[in-house]
Amino acid sequence: xxxxxxxxxxxxxxxxxxxxxxxxxxxxxxxxxxxxxxxxxxxxxxxxxxxxxxxxxxxxxxxxxxxxxxxxxxxxxxxxxxxxxxxxxxxxxxxxxxxxxxxxxxxxxxxxxxxxxxx
Numbered sequence: 001x002x003x004x005x006x007x008x009x010x011x012x013x014x015x016x017x018x019x020x021x022x023x024x025x026x027x028x029x030x031x032x033x034x035x036x037x038x039x040x041x042x043x044x045x046x047x048x049x050x051x052x053x054x055x056x057x058x059x060x061x062x063x064x065x066x067x068x069x070x071x072x073x074x075x076x077x078x079x080x081x082x083x084x085x086x087x088x089x090x091x092x093x094x095x096x097x098x099x100x101x102x103x104x105x106x107x108x109x110x111x112x113x114x115x116x117x118x119x
């Protein structure tokens with residue numbers, strides 16, 4: 001059987017540096033340029049998927065069909081950090097028996113979810 005694994009996630013952005021700097025501030029790491037105009041977080045030999053930031057001329061329109069879910073142990077502090085880094089809250093929150101999910105957006109409006117499980 002052929003092996004397939006998640007390797008990279010690419011985020012389209014008009015201001016690559018601004019968006020990559022936001023994600024680096026949230027997730028850690030230093031963005032680097034793998035090819036002209038692009039930035040990347042993570043390394044090919046690292047343990048998780050890399051994030052690519054691809055320059056595109058058009059602004060984001062509509063809701064993305066795929067989004068990232070990130071796990072945190074302190075939802076309130078993480079939401080405050082996202083806002084301090086230039087992201088924003090969408091006002092959408094879902095509470096479940098197992099925990100809570102808050103929908104956030106990066107500086108260009110790309111949505112992602114912050115998940116916190118109850119202990």
